[in-house]
Amino acid sequence: MELFDVYPLMDVTPISGKGCYVTDERGTEYLDLYGGHAVISIGHSHPHYVKRISDQLEKIGFYSNSVINPLQQEFARKLGELSGLNDYNLFLCNSGAEANENALKLASFTTGKKRVIAFDKAFHGRTSAAVSVTDNVRIQANINKGMDVSFLPLNEAGLVEEELKSGDVCAVIIEGIQGIGGVQIPKDSFLKELELLCKKYDCKLILDEIQSGYGRSGMFFAFQYADIKPDIITTAKGMANGFPIGGVLINPDIEARHGMLGATFGGNYLACAAGLAVLEVMESEALIRNAAETGEFLLSELGEMDGIKEVRGRGLMIGLEFDSEVAGLRKKLVKEEHIFTGVSSTNIIRLLPPLSLTVEQATVFTKALGRLLAP
Known part of the structure; x- marks a missing residue:
């Protein structure tokens, strides 16, 4: 029996997770800013x-x-x-x-x-x-x-x-x-x-x-x-x-x-x-306060980044709207920077990380995105 083919799948197989990271079968670690579609609230394997x-x-x-x-x-x-x-x-x-x-x-x-x-x-x-x-x-x-x-x-x-x-x-x-x-x-x-x-x-x-x-x-x-x-x-x-x-x-x-x-x-x-x-x-662990504070940092940093049309959100629910489709950018984030993100429509990257995300981890993302958006 085969699975009913209803999901477009990323070419990644996570087999373990800890905090805001997941690790695939080859031992590659990924920063998880998707949170399993906003499901992982307190971090993996707490x-x-x-x-x-x-x-x-x-x-x-x-x-x-x-x-x-x-x-x-x-x-x-x-x-x-x-x-x-x-x-x-x-x-x-x-x-x-x-x-x-x-x-x-x-x-x-x-x-x-x-x-x-x-x-x-x-x-x-x-x-x-x-x-x-x-x-x-x-x-x-x-x-x-x-x-x-x-x-x-x-x-x-x-x-x-x-x-x-x-x-x-x-x-x-x-x-x-x-x-x-x-x-x-x-x-x-x-x-x-x-x-x-x-x-x-x-x-x-x-x-x-x-x-x-x-x-x-x-x-x-x-x-x-x-x-x-x-x-x-x-x-x-x-x-x-x-x-x-x-x-x-x-x-x-x-x-x-x-x-x-x-x-x-x-x-x-x-x-x-x-x-x-x-x-x-x-x-x-005061995760609601952390979501507000880390989210405020991300919104501020991303709002000043060239190449993003608009940044919207509250806390750690953030949308980055672009003028063009983001499929290629998301793929680069996974393959080159080892970062998971979500998507809305075809031109919006959605961030839904665990509420335990730190400013340091958020900075890893902003620097990686800045590199990929650089002319």
Whole structure:
């Protein structure tokens, strides 16, 4: 049997990792500024993370959600404490797309409505409802096109209100920072207006923090720069440093009922152990503050570099837009400089490193990029 060919692959085979580096089968070490697509939050093979999961596996790895799991309760308390959202409730699932599926369902359950407002360049996942609110027809099959979704420009509150006036919208879903869309940042004032409009027209504001959350922006969640309280928050990628997990944080105004949501593997013992390890390391090593400080350094250095059209981002979620395609530049970064980076569209390099990235490691990248961009 062969693998279904859906990913364009880099010609690299990492077999080990430590901190912000991965090593291939030939012993070549690479600086990882891609973080496995924003997943590696505390660094590869962090010893506390490895021990937490190993210790848990020796006790019990899995049981269904039909019993009390103290690790789920501990995880919810710790997440509330570090995020500042102690009054929210937590539903645990397995991925970001699944988190968005449940968030959209919850909004429809609680409002009785079914239309959704999303935004141009949005990406919310590849499952049925999540891909329906994703602004990319190439990844939508015909079966995904039955949902009633309106895509609007970012930062245009007046257009949002015009759509809400119909009274049939159950949710407005927006990323804290658009990732696939090119590291586009909603204005803080726009998020504030969305919060007010959703209250005015009885619909739910869903903040998709799957990529921009968990300290990546220099705040626990990127929407916290705007000082708002969304109805529903979704998170996943950085939650467990590579162990599959997703979460839906639900405003206490939304009342739960048995059977409303469910997941077989969601919040299992190993996932919660991994998630707790991440939160513990984030706290003990002050990784959110580090993301803000190292990100500020990178934004400053890259903003002054010739050859880059525009630099956008917050914390360690940074987009470098160029006038031409970046495939060749990314390949040189890997082959010649041994540095992994991400991409958005064809002309934007995306930086999503572990939150433990140091200024010294960031400088390795800026110097390497400067060499490659030099005339």
